[in-house]
Amino acid sequence: MPKRLIAGNWKMNGLKAAVSEAETVAKSLSEQSADCDVLICPPATLIAVFEEKLTGTAVQYGGQDCHTNESGAHTGDISAEMLADLGCAFGIVGHSERRTDHGETNDEVKAKAYALTRANVLPIICIGETQSERESGNTLKVLTEQVENSVPTDLDGTKMVVAYEPVWAIGTGLVPELSDIEEAHNHIRATLTNMGIANADEIRLLYGGSVKPGNAGEILTVSNVNGALVGGASLKAADFLGIIRA
Numbered sequence: 001m002p003k004r005l006i007a008g009n010w011k012m013n014g015l016k017a018a019v020s021e022a023e024t025v026a027k028s029l030s031e032q033s034a035d036c037d038v039l040i041c042p043p044a045t046l047i048a049v050f051e052e053k054l055t056g057t058a059v060q061y062g063g064q065d066c067h068t069n070e071s072g073a074h075t076g077d078i079s080a081e082m083l084a085d086l087g088c089a090f091g092i093v094g095h096s097e098r099r100t101d102h103g104e105t106n107d108e109v110k111a112k113a114y115a116l117t118r119a120n121v122l123p124i125i126c127i128g129e130t131q132s133e134r135e136s137g138n139t140l141k142v143l144t145e146q147v148e149n150s151v152p153t154d155l156d157g158t159k160m161v162v163a164y165e166p167v168w169a170i171g172t173g174l175v176p177e178l179s180d181i182e183e184a185h186n187h188i189r190a191t192l193t194n195m196g197i198a199n200a201d202e203i204r205l206l207y208g209g210s211v212k213p214g215n216a217g218e219i220l221t222v223s224n225v226n227g228a229l230v231g232g233a234s235l236k237a238a239d240f241l242g243i244i245r246a
């Protein structure tokens, strides 16, 4: 079974003072190690501060998005190489907020995953159904389509992470039944295997959507759940540590 990954996504939250929360997490892990990898993806404005404060600690850090090109005239964008330059271990791509706010397609998400791989940054590829897709009984169909079209087939399974985030569970306090999470994760694993991806059984499948200290323990026991992608609860060290220790 792959080593668990507990990843925090700060989204568009956090000024410089917030880095102390990440430092508190790192200090706690130095006093008592955790049986999982720990990652925080701050806003791009803080990545250089993370490099300064967290290099050499047990807290890895990463980006929330990247451009597909290495450099060029793309105002406001950041390349995978720029993330690598600051020591980012991972990069999130295809988060539902990027798909919604910026109209990102599966093809673009896949291209971004390749860009990260080019720069030796591990992609965390996000997928997940909307509420209406779930209500119309199309959850597994949507997941199949997203996995088949967002995940590169020629990357080794140890070199990527897939995050299942039901869109309706993000930031709402709503969480699927554990049996629904299990069905989705088993389906995602089977789809990745059917795609012929090498070491598909080693791909870490994260669950994301209203993960809190109080529900993380049971979610992390679900078959084929190899970690969590945490939004709101990753902003405060106490909450994030509660999930890491769950």
Ligand SMILES: O=C[C@H](O)COP(=O)(O)O
Residues within 6 Å of the ligand: 009, 095, 165, 169, 170, 171, 172, 173, 208, 209, 210, 211, 229, 230, 231, 232, 233
């Ligand atoms: O990337 C993280 C997810 O969108 C989950 O966010 P949340 O934990 O605030 O629901």
